[in-house]
Amino acid sequence: MTPRFNLIILIAILFFYNCQSDKTPKVKTGKNWPAYLGDNHNNHYSSLSQINKENIQNLQVVWEYKTTDSDSLDKGQMQCNPIVIDGVLYGSSPKLKIFAIDAATGKKSWEFDPSGIGKISVKAHRGVMYWESGDDKRIFFTAGAYLFALDAETGLPVQSFGDSGRASLKADLGDWAQKLFVSATTPGVIYNDLLIIGTSLSEGPDAAPGHIRAYNVLTGEVAWTFKTIPHPGEFGYDTWPKEAYRSSGGANSWSGMALDKERGMVFIPTGSASYDFYGGNRKGANLFANCLLALDANTGKRIWHFQTVHHDIWDRDLPAPPNLITVTHDGEKIDAVAQTTKSGFVFLFDRETGKPLFPIEERTVKETDLEGESTWPTQPFPTKPPPFSGQKLTLENVTDISPESHDYVAGILENVRTGEQFIPPSRQGTVVYPGFDGGAEWGGAAFDPTTNLLYVNANEMAWILTMVDRNPGSSENPLTTGAATYLANCAMCHGQNRQGNTGGTYPSLMGVERKYKRDEIKDLITHGKNMMPALKHLGEKKIEAVIDFISGIKETMENEGISKDEKEPKVPFTHTGYNRFFDPYGYPAMKPPWGTLNAIDLNKGEIVWQVPLGEFEELTKKGIPITGTENYGGPIVTASGLIFIGASKDEYFRAFDAAIGEEIWKYKLPAGGYATPSTYEVNGKQYVVIACGGNKMGTKAGDSYVAFALP
Numbered sequence: 001m002t003p004r005f006n007l008i009i010l011i012a013i014l015f016f017y018n019c020q021s022d023k024t025p026k027v028k029t030g031k032n033w034p035a036y037l038g039d040n041h042n043n044h045y046s047s048l049s050q051i052n053k054e055n056i057q058n059l060q061v062v063w064e065y066k067t068t069d070s071d072s073l074d075k076g077q078m079q080c081n082p083i084v085i086d087g088v089l090y091g092s093s094p095k096l097k098i099f100a101i102d103a104a105t106g107k108k109s110w111e112f113d114p115s116g117i118g119k120i121s122v123k124a125h126r127g128v129m130y131w132e133s134g135d136d137k138r139i140f141f142t143a144g145a146y147l148f149a150l151d152a153e154t155g156l157p158v159q160s161f162g163d164s165g166r167a168s169l170k171a172d173l174g175d176w177a178q179k180l181f182v183s184a185t186t187p188g189v190i191y192n193d194l195l196i197i198g199t200s201l202s203e204g205p206d207a208a209p210g211h212i213r214a215y216n217v218l219t220g221e222v223a224w225t226f227k228t229i230p231h232p233g234e235f236g237y238d239t240w241p242k243e244a245y246r247s248s249g250g251a252n253s254w255s256g257m258a259l260d261k262e263r264g265m266v267f268i269p270t271g272s273a274s275y276d277f278y279g280g281n282r283k284g285a286n287l288f289a290n291c292l293l294a295l296d297a298n299t300g301k302r303i304w305h306f307q308t309v310h311h312d313i314w315d316r317d318l319p320a321p322p323n324l325i326t327v328t329h330d331g332e333k334i335d336a337v338a339q340t341t342k343s344g345f346v347f348l349f350d351r352e353t354g355k356p357l358f359p360i361e362e363r364t365v366k367e368t369d370l371e372g373e374s375t376w377p378t379q380p381f382p383t384k385p386p387p388f389s390g391q392k393l394t395l396e397n398v399t400d401i402s403p404e405s406h407d408y409v410a411g412i413l414e415n416v417r418t419g420e421q422f423i424p425p426s427r428q429g430t431v432v433y434p435g436f437d438g439g440a441e442w443g444g445a446a447f448d449p450t451t452n453l454l455y456v457n458a459n460e461m462a463w464i465l466t467m468v469d470r471n472p473g474s475s476e477n478p479l480t481t482g483a484a485t486y487l488a489n490c491a492m493c494h495g496q497n498r499q500g501n502t503g504g505t506y507p508s509l510m511g512v513e514r515k516y517k518r519d520e521i522k523d524l525i526t527h528g529k530n531m532m533p534a535l536k537h538l539g540e541k542k543i544e545a546v547i548d549f550i551s552g553i554k555e556t557m558e559n560e561g562i563s564k565d566e567k568e569p570k571v572p573f574t575h576t577g578y579n580r581f582f583d584p585y586g587y588p589a590m591k592p593p594w595g596t597l598n599a600i601d602l603n604k605g606e607i608v609w610q611v612p613l614g615e616f617e618e619l620t621k622k623g624i625p626i627t628g629t630e631n632y633g634g635p636i637v638t639a640s641g642l643i644f645i646g647a648s649k650d651e652y653f654r655a656f657d658a659a660i661g662e663e664i665w666k667y668k669l670p671a672g673g674y675a676t677p678s679t680y681e682v683n684g685k686q687y688v689v690i691a692c693g694g695n696k697m698g699t700k701a702g703d704s705y706v707a708f709a710l711p
Contacts, residue, residue, distance in 0.1 A: 031048075031680060031681045031682075032083075032084055032085055032086065032680055033046070033082070033083055033084040033678040033679065033680045034083055034084070034085055034130060035083060035129070035130070035187075035189070036081055036083065036126065036127040036128075036129070036186070036187040036256060037081055037256070037321065037444055037634070037676060038636065038678070040189050040258060040259035040260075040261060040324075041258055041259075041260075041323065041324035041325070042256070042258045042321045042322065042323050042324065042444060043323055043324070043325065043446065043447040043449070044444065044445070044446035044447070044455075044634060044635060044636040044637060044676065045446060045447060045448060045449065045636070045637055045638070046636065046637075046638045046639065046679045046680075047638075047639045048638055048639060048640075048679055048680075048681055048686045049638060049639040049640035050640075050681070050685070050686035050710065051638070051640060051642065051679075051686050051688065051709075051710060052640035052641070052642065053640065053641060053642065053657060053664060055710055056642065056655050056664055056665045057665060058710050058711060059655075059665060059667075059688075059708050059709070059710060060708065060709070060710075060711060061667075061706055061707070061708055062687070062707050062708065062709045063104075063105055063106030063706075063707045064106065064670070064704050064705070064706050064707070065101055065106040065108070065704065065705040065707075066703050066704050067093035067094065067097065067099070067703040067704075067705075068093075068703055069093050069094055069095045069097065069703060070094050070671075070693065070694075070695070070701040070702055070703035077094060077124050077674065077693045077694075077695050077696060078092070078093065078094050078125075078674075078675060078691040078692070078693025078694075078702070078703070079124050079125065079126045079185075079442075079632075079633065079674060079675045079691070079693065080092045080125055080126055080127050080128075080675055080691045080693075081126060081127045081675060081676040081677070081678055081691075082127065082128075082678050082689060082691065082705065083127065083128060083129075083130055083678070084103050084678060084680040085130055085152075087102065087103050087104060087682045087683075088100050088101070088102065088103060088109065088152075089101050089102075089103040089678075089680075089689065089705075090128050090130070090139055090152075091127070091128070091691065091705060092125045092127070092128065092141065093703065094693055094695075094701070094703060095113075095115070096113075096114055096115075096120060096123075096125055096143045097111055097112065097113045097114075098111070098112045098114075098128060098139065098141050098148075098150065098155070099111040099112070099155075100139075100152070100155060101705075103680060103682050103687065103689075103707075104682040104683065104685070104687070106705070106707060109155075110154060110155030111155060112148075112150055112155045112156075112157075114143040114144070114146070114148060117157075117164075117166075118144075119144070120143045120144035120146075121144045121145075121181075121183060123183050123185055123200065124185050125141075125142075125143075125185060126185055126186045126187065126256070126442070126675075127141075127186070127187045128140065128141040128187060129141070129187045129188065129189075129190055129195065130152065130190075131190050131195070131217050132152070133193075137151070137152035137153060138150065138151065138152055138158060138161075138217065139151075139152045139155075140187075140190075140195055140217070141187075142169065142183065142184035142185075142187075142197070144183060145168060145169045145170055145181075145182050145183060146166040146167065146168060146169060147162070147166065147167045147168075147169055147184075147195070147197065147215060147220070148165060148166045149161035149162070149165055149166070149167075149217070149220070150165070160218070160219070161217075161218070161219065161220045162219070162220030162221075163220075166220075167215055167220035167221075169182050169183065169184055169197075169199055170182045170208070171213065171215075171222045172211065172213060172222045172225045173208055173209055173211060174209065176246070176247070177208035177209060177249075180201075180202065180206060180207070180208040180249070181201060181202045181206075181207075181208065182199050182200075182201060182208050183199065183200045183201075184197060184198065184199050184200055184254070185200045185254055186198070186254060186255055186256040186321075186442070187256065188256075188257060189257055189258070189259040189266060190217065190259075191214075191259055191261065191264070191266065191297040191298075193216060193217050193218060194214040194215070194216065194217065194223055194224075194297065194298075195214065195215045195216075195217050196212065196213070196214045196215075196257065196259075196266050196268075196297065197212075197213060197214075197215070198210065198212055198252055198253025198254055198255075198256075198257065198268065198270075199252050199253070199254065200252065200254040201249060201250060201252050201254075201274070202249070202274065203250065203272075203274055203275070203276045203315070204274060204275055204276075205249075205274060205275045205570035205571050206249070206274075206570075207249025207250045207252075207274035207275075208249050209227070209228065209229050209245075209248070209249050209250075209251070209252075210228045210229070210249070210250055210251045210252020210253065210270065210271070211225050211226060211227050211228055211229075212225065212226040212228065212253060212268055212293075212295070212300065213225050214297075214300060224299055224300035225300060226293070226295055226300040226301075226302070227245075228251035228252065228253075228270055228288045228289065228291075228293075229244060229245050229248050229249075229251050229273070229288075229289075230245065230287065230288070231245045232245070235287075235302060236287035236288055238284075239284040239285040239286055239287040240282060240284050240286060240287075241281070241282060241283060241284065244282055247570075248273060248274070248281075248282050249273070249274045250271060250272055250273040250274035250276075250289060251270050251271065251272070251273050251286070251288055251289035251290075252270060252271055253268045253269060253270050253271070253293075254271055254317070255269055255271075255317070255318060255319050255320050255321055255442050255444075256269075256320065256321030256442075256444070257269070257321055257322075258321050258322050258323070258324045258337070259297065259324075260324055260335075260351065263351070263352070264296060264297045264298055265294055265295070265296065265297060265303060265351070265352075266294075266295050266296075266297040267292065267293070267294055267295075267321075267322050267324065267337050267351075268292070268293040268294075268295060269291075269292050269293075269317075269318030269319075269320070269321065269322060269339060270288055270289055270290060270291050270292075270293065270317075270318060271289065271290065271317030271318065272289050272290055272309070272312035272313075272314075272315055272316060272317055273286045273289040273312065275570075275571050276312075276313070276314075276315040277313050277314070277315065277425045277465060277467065277573070277575055278313060278370065278372075278373060278425070278467070278571045278572070278573045279311055279312075279313050279373060279374075280370070280371075280372030280373045280374065280571065280572070281372075281570065281571055282311075283311075283374045284311065285307065285310045285311055285376060286310070286311050286312070287305070287307060288305060288307075289307075289309075289312060290307055290308050290309040290310075290312045290316060290317070290318065291305045291306060291307045291308070291318075292305065292306050292308065292318065292322060292337070292339050292347065292349070293305050294337075294351075294354060303354075304353065304354030305354070306347065306349060306354055306356075306380075307380070308339070308341055308345075308347060308380060309379060309380075310376035310378070310379060310380075311374075311375060311376040313368075313373070313375065313424060313425055314422065314425070314432060314465075315342075315432075315436050316341070316342055316343065317342065318339060318341060319340070319341065319342050319437075319438055319439075319440055319441050319442050320340055320440055320441065320442055320443065320444035320445065320634070321444055322337045322338060322339045322340075323337070323338045323339075323444075323445055323447045323454065324336075324337055324351065325337070325338055325447050325449070325452070325454075325602065326449065326452075327348070327357070327452055327602045327603050328452065328603045329357055329603065334350060334351075334357065335350075335351040335352070336348055336349060336350060336351055336357060336602075337349050337351045338445070338447070338454060338602060340439075340440035340444070340445050340456055341438075341439060341440055342434055342435075342436070342437070342438040342439040342440060342441070343387070343389070343391075343421060343434060343439055344387040344388050344389025344390070344391065344434050344438070344439040344440065344458060345381070345382050345387055345439075346382065346385050346388070346454065346456075346600060346602075347360070347382055348382070348385075348602060348605075356382070358382060358383055358384035358385075358605050359382075359383045359384075360380050360381065360382050360383065361380070361381050361382075361383060362378040362379070362380055362381075363378060363379060363380075363381050364377060364378055365377070365378065365379050365420075365421070365422040365423075366420075366422065366423050366424060367424065368424035368425075368426075369424075369426065370424070370425065370426065370427075370467060370573060371572070372572060373424070375424050379421070379422050381421075384604075384605030384606075385600050385601075385602070385605040385606060385607060386605075386606075386607060388439075388440075388456060388458050388596070388598040388600065388607060388610065389434040389438070389439040389440075389458045389459070389460060389596075390433065390434065390460055390590065391420070391421055391433075391434075392418070392419050392420050392421070392433065393413065393418050393419075393431050393433045393462045393581075393589065393590055394413075394418065394419050395410055395413060395414075397590050397591050398410050398413060398589065398590065398591070399583055399587065399588065399589055399590055399591055399592075400591055401583075401587060401592070401619065401624055401627075402583075402585075404583075404584065405583035405584065405585065405587065408583055408584045409581070409583050409589040409590075412464075412581070412589075413431070413589075415428070415429070416428060416429035416430065416431055416464060417429065417430045417431065418430070418431035418433075419431075425465050425467045425573075425575070426466075426467060427466065427467050427468065428466075429464050429465070429466040430464070430465045430466075431462050431463070431464055431465075431581065432462065432463045432464070432465050433461075433462035433463070433581075433590070434458070434459060434460070434461070434462075435459060435461040435462055435463040435580065436463050436578060437459055437461065437630075437632070438458060438459050439458055439459060440456055440457075440458060441457075441459060441631075441632060442632070442634075443457060443631075443632060443633040443634025443635070443647060443675075443676050444456075444634040444676065445634065445635075446634065446635045446636055446637040446643065447602075447637070448637045448658065450639070451658075452601065452602050452603045453599050453600065453601055453602070453608060453658070454599070454600045454602050455597065455598065455599055455600075455635050455637055455643055455658065456597075456598050456600065456634075456635075457595065457596065457597050457598070457613050457631050457634065457635060457645060457647055458595065458596050458597075458598060459594075459595055459630050459631060460588065460590060460592075460593060460594045460595060460596065460628070461580060461581075461588050461594065461630050462580075462581040462588070462589050462590060463578065463579060463580050463581055464579050464581050465575055465579075466575055466576045466579075467573045467574070467575050468573065468574060468575065468576060469572065469573060469574075470571065470572055470573055470574045471572075480545065480549065481541070481542060481545040482542075482545035482546050482547075482548050482549030482550075483549050485538065485542045485545055485546050485549075486498075486546050486549050486550065490509075490546065490550075494507070494508070494509050494577065495508075495576060495577040498510055498512075498550060499577075500577070509550045512550055512551065513550075513551035513552065513553075518547060518551075521547050521550075521551070522543060522544075522547060525538075525543050525546060525547070526543060587616070587619075587627075588630070592612070592624075592625070592627035592628060593612040593613075593626075593627055593628035594612075594614075594627050594628045594629055594630060595612065595613045595614045595627075595628035595629045595630055595631045595647075595648060595649075596610050596611065596612060596613055596628055597610070597611050597612075597613040597635065597643070597645065597656060597661065598610045599658070599661060609660060609661040610661070611656070611661040611662075611663070612626045612627060612628030613628050613629070613631055613645070613647065613648055613654075614627075614628050614629030614630075614631055614647070614648025614649055614650050614652070615627065615628070615629065615648070615650050615652075616629065616649075616650070617650070628648075629648045629649035629650055629697075630649055630697055631647035631648045631649065632647055632674040632696055632697075633645070633646050633647040633673060633674045633675045633676050634647070634676040635647075635676070636676065636677050636678070636679060636688075637658055638679060641657065641658045641659055642655050642656070642657070642658060643655065643656040643657075643658050644677050644679070644688055644690075645677070646669065646672070646673025646674065646675065646677065646690050646692075647673065647674060648672075649672065649697045649699060651668060651669050651671060651672045651673070651694070651699060652666045652667065652668055652669065653666065653667045653669050653673050653677075653690055653706075653708075654666045654667075667708070669690070669692045669702075669704075669706060670692050670702050670704050670706065671692045671693060671694030671695070671699065671700055671701060671702020671703075671704065672692065672693070672694040672695075672696060672697075672699045672700075672702070673690040673691065673692050673706075674693060674694070674695075674696050675690060675691040675692075675693065677689060677690040678690075685709055685710070686709060686710070687707050687708065687709045688707070688708045688709075689705055689706065689707040689708070690705070690706060691704075691705050692704045692705070692706055
């Protein structure tokens with residue numbers, strides 16, 4: 001063959017390879033931030049090093065983009081980790097407007113408002129997805145019960161996708177789920193022409209099933225479905241009651257997932273089955289709730305799984321996407337997957353087989369005394385790494401910031417159940433520590449492939465869970481329809497007496513009739529907003545009855561048109577609300593630190609360092625060592641050995657020395673940065689950007705994306 005012929009053959013081979021290769025965006029190492037949390041491995045890592053320990057003090061704000069739609073009254077938040085593709089930043093606003101801006105200047109190119117094509121329930125939103133094939137470039141995102149496809153260059157809906165640019169997130173969930181609340185807070189992953197995604201659901205008895213779907217990126221049609229609540233004949237069916245698949249919900253993946261493109265494997269963490277705190281109607285281990293699932297990305301077939309909590313009644317959802325990493329064990333390089341948990345554990349597995357890299361022990365835990373419940377006798381505990389959060393709240397580790405605080409907390413502690421992990425919910429009251437928000441939370445962990453250190457921020461916050469009868473009325477004094485419906489659907493968040501919760505996440509409903517008009521209350525209940533799911537499935541009469549009840553109006557249509565069967569609760573218990581355990585001054589109940597940043601060596605399974613994250617300046621001024629604060633949003637790590645993180649209640653954005661955990665820079669944001677930052681390069685300059693939405697933990701609302709760079 002002639003040299004010219006050989007050249008033609010080579011060109012043909014390269015052309016064929018490019019046509020057949022994965023159509024997900026190609027990572028320009030260190031320049032783009034092309035996917036949620038940096039890449040499909042979720043490692044929050046960048047090879048950029050222009051910003052380093054020597055020049056970090058020169059870092060300054062270079063642009064601020066205001067979305068102009070923050071709403072402190074309605075608790076809108078911005079948890080978006082923006083993506084950056086070839087100098088264009090794509091993000092979302094508190095009210096789910098999707099935008100494209102110049103990543104070097106913050107100048108807006110386009111904006112898309114999904115509310116313009118129908119009523120959309122506004123929920124926390126963590127980012128968008130990008131796909132391209134030739135000149136076809138698309139942005140995918142979720143809003144309400146829909147998956148949207150936009151032209152990446154114009155922001156206009158892709159008319160050929162689904163129904164004029166949107167597909168239903170309720171597709172292939174079953175007829176009974178169509179009236180129930182279904183949304184999605186976290187981006188999925190894109191593998192070739194498949195968009196694989198999970199959902200956010202109600203956490204009450206009215207939850208839809210949390211099946212995983214893969215959508216065709218061109219048509220919006222469902223390509224495959226993995227049933228997280230197995231049907232007859234499917235693996236795991238025998239871990240549920242026989243008819244559970246017809247009505248049980250949850251076991252959903254709301255926190256994101258990871259993709260091994262080369263192996264064609266997708267790794268999916270799931271949450272608890274519903275109802276979160278009582279499982280007498282779903283006796284069994286409940287696969288595939290609380291599992292790390294490894295599926296074939298092409299077909300959705302299960303490859304392996306590991307269940308981190310059996311028969312969950314503590315809301316122990318897997319809170320963050322796993323990290324796909326490579327570690328060294330016994331001198332051998334192993335491709336692995338690391339999963340952080342609310343309990344402060346890190347589970348580490350061989351990526352291909354699911355074999356634990358460190359031993360995991362099944363330990364006996366306490367039994368329940370709630371009628372009808374049947375707790376699982378053991379729970380899995382990894383032996384390495386050690387927990388990165390505290391594991392029990394006892395009199396020995398009650399807060400000591402003042403005698404008054406100590407005595408107040410100790411007095412409460414003596415009257416509730418506490419002292420170890422997995423104490424079942426109770427009428428007496430059970431301390432859940434780490435709390436419902438972790439330990440680890442949705443911000444996820446960063447991993448440095450050059451050191452094999454995992455960086456994860458943690459909350460040190462206890463909550464008290466108290467169970468009550470769902471329908472305490474008697475035959476002589478029955479509950480009204482409004483009261484019974486409120487207790488069954490609303491009290492778990494807003495409290496038995498409409499008082500809200502101690503952290504301010506769920507507002508008090510006292511005086512709600514003076515704050516909103518009746519039609520506005522009805523709209524909120526029907527369509528949901530922010531943390532509140534849509535309750536349209538309750539029907540007109542029950543919604544009207546609930547409005548009467550929370551507004552203090554005597555029901556004029558008491559029980560009319562509502563059958564006895566409709567009023568019967570699916571489960572016999574609810575709880576008094578999501579209540580953080582504070583001292584009388586609003587500080588956490590245990591000894592500090594109350595929020596930490598941790599470095600964990602995954603080769604050895606050891607914690608390298610742990611430092612407080614965040615500060616209550618008023619306590620520091622009193623001589624109390626820096627305490628850390630509750631925190632939301634994750635870290636990123638760069639090749640220059642810097643960790644960037646917002647997250648803390650004090651609204652600062654910080655940089656830490658990744659080697660030793662020393663804080664070396666901080667900047668006061670316009671509002672709390674409760675989101676994971678991004679870093680990227682445009683025209684040779686490195687930028688770091690974070691969404692400043694605030695509006696958590698009682699802090700002010702914000703609507704800014706703030707970008708930093710060197711002069």
